[in-house]
Amino acid sequence: MSRQQRDALDAMLRSAPRSETPPTPEEQRSGFAAAVTRPVPEGVVTRRTVLGGRTALELEPAEVSGQGRLLYLHGGGYVIGSPDTHAGLVGELARRAGLRALSVDYRLAPEHPFPAAVDDGLAAYRELLATGTDPRDLVVAGDSAGGGLSIATLLAAREAGLPQPAAVVVFSPWVDLTLAGGSIRSKEGADPIFTEADVRAYADLYVGAGDRAHPLASPVFADLTGLPPLLVQVGANEVLLDDAVRLAGRAGADDVEVTLEVGPGLPHVFQHHYGRLDEADAALDRAARFLAAHLGTGHPGTDRPEPAH
Template identity: 40%
Template sequence: MAITPTVEERSGCGRRARLAARVMRRFVRPLVALLPWSPATLRLAPLLDLGAALLVPPRGTKVARVNGLPCAAEWVRGPGVTGGSGKAVLYFHGGGFVACGLRTHRRMIARISQAAGMPVLSVGYRMQPRVPIATSVQDCVDAYRWLLDEGCDPGGIVVGGDSAGGYLAFMAPLHAIRDGLPRPAGIAALSPLTELDTASKIAHANAALDPFIPAPRLRDMIHVVFPGAELTDPWLSPVHADLGGLPPVLIQAGSVEVLLSDAELMAGRLGAADVPCTLQIWEGQVHVFQVFADISREGLAAIAEIGAFAREVTGAGARRRAA
């Protein structure tokens, strides 16, 4: 049986968001186009997370380091959020599988925590080129297993991530279910990478519009992160996986980003697998625009939607429907 995914086109792009897109097109996109995907360059990429120490989370946020995992992780509780509910968001940061980390995403994650009313376990999974992609996926599965071992009800866990982390937000539950673990309550994916074959992205109309990502650079990323991989391998490519066991999904994407192609394709594949999916397409917004919530009211609105989704799928009503 197949269901039709819900597609919500969110209109309106504020002046500051449009200005940010123009600045990115003028300065950031050319830099991304020129930076080589060489081992030397990629080994410096994690330094971006160190520089992000200046990005302080909202006042009232509580951050606590987590031990017992093979990678770095921390609890982030947004303003007014306490523990003890048995509910949590498990979040994987983006960064092309090679960059960013706990610091770069802490401010946005604190806002997600506040919107959802639950703590977020933010995972600094190990990245390429130091480890293969299989290790990154396993770190994320181990984080989910750790939450369950700590007493979290799987019906109270929402898995989330952006960009490369959006890829992991699909792959970690798929691998966890294969390993016999219960499925989480929901998945929230922000501008996710879901298709390893870059041909459709390069051919997409947004390849000329994206202010941030030059579509041909995605080929370099796939070549480095997935060397020699079969691009249709269901244990590497979410859109080719058996998606039938997944929980309800929320996907958010900007209308001008090149990864809209992946978001649309994944929504269709989820519907074909009878998995409820809502795809929100935000007018004029760039890749992972939620990170820029300080200058974009649409970013704040999108984070509020993520919080509402997390509350819905982990609520008592959701559990009754699943029973």
Template identity: 45%
Template sequence: MTVQERQVVFDLLRSIPAPGSMSIPELRAMFDQAGATTKLPEDVVLEEVTIGALRAEWSSTPHADPTSTLLYLHGGGYTFGSLASHRGLVTNLGSLAGVRTLALDYRLAPEHKFPSPVEDAVAGYRHLLDQGFAPQRIAVGGDSAGGGLAIALMIALRDAGLPVPGAALCIAPWVDMMLEGDSMLTKAELDPLVSRHELTRMMGEYIAEKDRTDPRASPLLGDLAGLPPVMIQVSSHEVLLDDAHRIAGRLAAADVAVRLQVWPRMPHVWHLYADILSEGRAALEQAAGFLRERIR
């Protein structure tokens, strides 16, 4: 990584309107447009499918193990994000790991409140089981809200008596709806994309105050025993840093194998900028290595 690469990305993020100044439809359109510019693997094959009423998208490359798959849950504060916004991240991660991917277009707030995304994630996972995938050959993953949702999904699966997946990948996961991490304040000036104010706004669209301690919304507060190995990647310069540290500590305390990587001076979910940021590509490669270890 060069200082110039990082500066280009931070300048780009600071040049766009602050998320708090945009409506949710505007946020959705902007992130979809940004995602459309990301390069996909040249040999990737995409297939859109439906799971009940949900849209989802398979990706695969010729070298992918057909018996291993990653169920991916995009970020976006439960209010925006889509198959389009994260297609580059998901397909490149799957290609590097040599696994198929299934990206899920789960329902979003304010049209669909909590616990709709958790229910949709469970439906996506059940679909993989119904398709004959062995649980130990499935990984679940996500970034930001999607990273928290991946952990909430595993809690829901365990509590329902369903087999948990073989591994989980969480990129800068949002796991605490109480927003109590110190980094919400100490990293506020360093994070050009996420703020406590904006997370509070998204919570207001997504979930009633009385439900914010539900482990399906705040998995940091849940029982994490019996979950599979988890890899967490987070930046030192983002407000969700303490969410990552705290969930890693709670996973370890529950005897869950956890691998926490803190990458210095990166923007939130820097993997999205892998085309222009070498650390984005490097983070994808390390995440892919973890997936190969665990589900191939």
């Protein structure tokens, strides 16, 4: 993999201007959209739809295999981001996995604080099942706050008595809104994007005076028993490194099949930089293979019979 690519990306991310006064959520949203939005991959068709009462973006690659469906929850600190900002990334994952994808426009803070995003994630998941999607044909993925929301959605589904999907993939998941991970401080200089203050500001907007250790806000403190096979990918150069590491450890302790990948010298959600960073393309390929490998096989959390052989 290319050290030159990693160094160039790090320099580019560090060159982003920082405001002397905290930007408003609206300013953050427009700036984020301008900075990260990439075009949908060639051969992937998109259409607007509604899922769980929220608008969603459906992405269908030219080549799909079987009945598999991907539910994606975008990142952005629960404050910024949308299916449009992540259409390139989701389209790439869907294309590589050969899956139809649905990216949900869940409600954002501070207008809609916790647990609005979890409620929307659960509503989307519930509707997919209610309209005939077999959980063995369903996988879930998300990045950053959307990674934490993916885990929280599956916890809420478990509590609601719903079957679990076939697998879940999270990129640089934010799963501890108490900011207890040591890397929040130790990796601040290495992280070209975030400081501890940045992450704390998002937590303030999402949870406010609420319980930041609530399992659906900070799934690293949850009992993860019964969740499906989990792939966690994270960069070594990010303040959320320990969120990913501790999530994987918690999953393992709760008897969940889990794979943790830590990419040296890589920033937060480095997968966004597919096509210009070799490690991003390789990570998306591994994530796609992970999802495809678990589709249709079922797992103990589904409470559904195994398919006949």
